[in-house]
Amino acid sequence: MKIKSKNGTNKKFYPLIFSLFLLGGSFLTQNVTxxxxxxxxxxxxxxxxxxxxxxxxxxxxxxxxxxxxxxxxxxxxxxxxxxxxxxxxxxxxxxxxxxxxxxxxxxxxxxxxxxxxxxxxxxxxxxxxxxxxxxxxxxxxxxxxxxxxxxxxxxxxxxxxxxxxxxxxxxxxxxxxxxxxxxxxxxxxxxxxxxxxxxxxxxxxxxxxxxxxxxxxxxxxDTFIEDYFIQLDPESSNTVKGWVQMNGSNRANQTLTIKIPEANIEKQFRTDEMGIAEVEFTADLEKWSTRNPKLYDVILEIPEETIEDQIGFRTIRQKDGEILLNGEPIFLRGICIHESRPFGGGRANNSADAEVLLGWVKEMNGNYVRLAHYPHNEHMVRMADKMGILVWSEVPVYWTIQFENPEVYANAERQMREMVDRDHNRASVILWSLANETPRSEARFTFLSNLAEAVRELDSTRLVTAALETQSRGEGVIGIHDPMEEVVDVIGVNSYCGWYGNMPPEQCSDLRWESDSNKPVILSEFGGGALQGYHGDENERWTEEFQDAVYESNLEMIDNISFVRGTSPWLLKDFRSPRRPLPRFQDFWNRKGVISDEGLKKKAFFTIQDWYEKKKQEWEE
The missing domain is CATH 2.60.120.260 (Galactose-binding domain-like)
Structure with a gap:
């Protein structure tokens, strides 16, 4: 696990490493951060x-x-x-x-x-x-x-x-x-x-x-607990490891006590001259899971302060094409969510919003959400902890940012660090995502590879992913081919068969998928749009029937992809977007939600709900 330095940031200075790499290793005299x-x-x-x-x-x-x-x-x-x-x-x-x-x-x-x-x-x-x-x-x-x-x-x-x-x-x-x-x-x-x-x-x-x-x-x-990271060792089911960072004039040689009263745990540690206490102890703890989102009251005490948090303990790994939660394979039944209020537009920003949004996910028989395309508010991940919903969390390295620019990299890494720092004690968060739909280039590969290295330095207990795009290898065959496959732990793939391109929805189910990797794959986006309440033929755009036909065929296609270990259709709820001006049908709303901006469910919601119920039974969850 990563131990923090004096000022709470990483010892390793990735922006400078990245800039030196881009310039062939030459030493820089100007400030490039x-x-x-x-x-x-x-x-x-x-x-x-x-x-x-x-x-x-x-x-x-x-x-x-x-x-x-x-x-x-x-x-x-x-x-x-x-x-x-x-x-x-x-x-x-x-x-x-x-x-x-x-x-x-x-x-x-x-x-x-x-x-x-x-x-x-x-x-x-x-x-x-x-x-x-x-x-x-x-x-x-x-x-x-x-x-x-x-x-x-x-x-x-x-x-x-x-x-x-x-x-x-x-x-x-x-x-x-x-x-x-x-x-x-x-x-x-x-x-x-x-x-x-x-x-x-x-x-x-x-x-x-x-x-x-x-x-x-x-x-x-004056001296207080600035940060802490208390999690299960990913290689052990009963070893808790981490660190605690003090801040203040008396941070050195402090006595730190960690208590988990329900588990009869009380352990003491000492901080070093930098105010850091490395933590490790064994404990027989009930594991947090989607079926049993167990949270423990964890108390951290120093002479000047007592802090209490609710933390779940679980392990997440990938091995041989499987995602393993507490050592057991799991299929992620999810959906993407923008940080949009459940009813209407504007940012979601409170616990009540989170409860409604994640409640819809549970109603859909889901156990996972992709929080796109940026870190959502803290209420979302804390509510996910309570409700037993796994989380993909992402930084907004989106589409065509300047991958050659070292200042852009420094900005992206800082946002990644701030996201990880806030949520690294949340059991629900299992995936740190580097990017979404970024165009292939050598500069992009270097940028994202360094970002992956940085996030692993920050947190070795979770998996790293990115939402990539597919490439066609031949008629009727979709191939996953991206250099980032070798960097990430879990491969995310966005594919919009039946909505973008010339292929009608009914032909999607005939597509065959191939992957060169032995890593688990999540269909991180797929779907289509509909105006809630607008009905007609399933071949007519913007009808609920058309959207539903897209889902029916895509879900049948996914049933035939042996290496898929999760899905997060695009997306739960309609959201505002300036790219969507079409009068009557869009009016500056992206209508790909399976729930309308007013909170009304479309036909596709129930199609996904039924399919997830079958997946739930298949995976015996």
Whole structure:
């Protein structure tokens, strides 16, 4: 298992390795890494700590020209909106006012809260005031579940944090920036798409802008438990291994106690000079599984702090073409999900949303979800832990990002690290996905291979995958052929027979599949679209009957593919996409969901439900 370094990041510096590789190993003198991110290493298990919620109504300023950030010479201003200046005398010229302008809900996206912002991409400034009285020997951090895409965080007029990436958490220490009493928090959020970003300019989902997940003020003691990784050793069914990272002036030579009361476990460990305690002990623990999602209360204690989490213990491996959960072969009966609210558009962002979405998966007889195409909110993976649903989690290395650009790689690896850091104690998460439908090239292979090496350094207890595309080898034959087959543990394949291309749905069942690998394969995407409630002939596009015919034939095809060990059709619920403008049938919705944007099930939902019931019986689950 990976042991973290002093600052909570990996000892191995992959962005530099990657850049040297691309330049033939020559030594670089210029800085080739991504723009420095000012946020601190992410604190683990924020939901289990002492926090003050900063959610609610925030004052906002819409700033398409970024007037609040740049002066008229387009240089960063020292007197921008983050100063929150007030008129002191009648002659003062201050051309903004948070307090008399509009407001937006946090968490939430701005696109679905204001019709004028439906298509807006650019900068919005957010302001929230709060009262706080700091105590001695305590430290405070402001934590963001996510803000899309680039966030500058100001507290009482000072820049305290900066983060790039729209789907991963970040926090910044504000202990020395808090006032006794009232404090003003201002966040500049910019969701402009950029060619050099991750994801890049071209996606098939709505670019929801804003502070899309919860914000909280975290209080911790001077020395606290920053992060921990407590999991079963993948090579053992009764050995728990991992590490705990302390943060603070007294982190060295600390006594750490780990308790699992239900299992009568109480073990003590000592931290090294870096504040790291390596953990290993044997325990007879009931295994977490899809049939029995057992979670244990795990307590971590140091003299200054006690943290409690709910952790499941299981192993996941692949061997001889099988996916092994706790040593037993399993077939993943799943579906893809975008982070879209169950009813309507906009970002899903709370536990109730997660319960509805994953409840539909259970109703479908599913045991697995692919969270596409970016890390979803923490409520989703914690609810999956409780409900016994396995999770494929992915970073937005999507389609045609700049694989030759070292800064893009550094950004992608950072987002991968932040995703893994947040969820590495979640039993439900079994697959870290590197990418989706990326075009083959030498630069892409190098990029994704290094990303795979980085994620394995972070976490050796889970499997690595990527959603690849198929190649036809001849008439009636579909071949899986991609250099990434040798890199990943589980091969994901996207294939849209009967929807894209000229082949009618009824011919899909006659296709024969071949694979050169002995690794398990997941059909990570397949399916077609339909407007819920629109009925007609099964040869008529957009009818529920057409979508259902696509599924009937594809599922029959999959029954004849001997090496498939899981499926995640595209997808559970209709979602917003600017690539789908067709009036009446799409209206900026991707209609490939088997549930409509209003939460109504289409015919294909029940076809999948029946097929999964048969698979459930076949695999005796």
């Amino acid at each position: 991504a723009r420095e991110v000012d946020s601190d290493p992410t604190i683990q298990n924020v939901m289990g700590r002492e926090t003050v919620s900063l959610d609610g109504q925030w004052g906002v300023i819409i700033d398409p020209y970024e007037t609040g950030y740049y002066d008229y010479r387009y240089q960063p201003s020292e007197n921008g909106y983050f100063k929150d200046q007030k008129v002191q005398k009648p002659s003062d010229l201050i051309e903004y006012n948070f307090d008399t302008g509009p407001t937006l809900n946090v968490p939430g996206d701005w696109n679905t809260q204001d019709d004028q912002l439906f298509l807006y991409e650019g900068t919005v400034w957010y302001k929230r005031t709060f009262n706080y009285l700091p105590n001695e020997n305590e430290r405070q951090f402001i934590y963001f579940g996510a803000a899309n895409y680039e966030a500058h965080v100001y507290l009482n007029g000072e820049l305290v944090g900066h983060h790039i990436g729209g789907f991963t958490p970040f926090n910044t220490e504000v202990t020395d920036h808090l006032n006794d009493g009232q404090n003003t928090l201002i966040v500049k959020v910019d969701n402009q798409r950029k060619r050099e970003a991750v994801p890049t300019v071209n996606t098939d989902w709505w670019n929801y802008g804003g502070i899309t997940r919860s914000v909280s003020l975290i209080t911790v003691p």
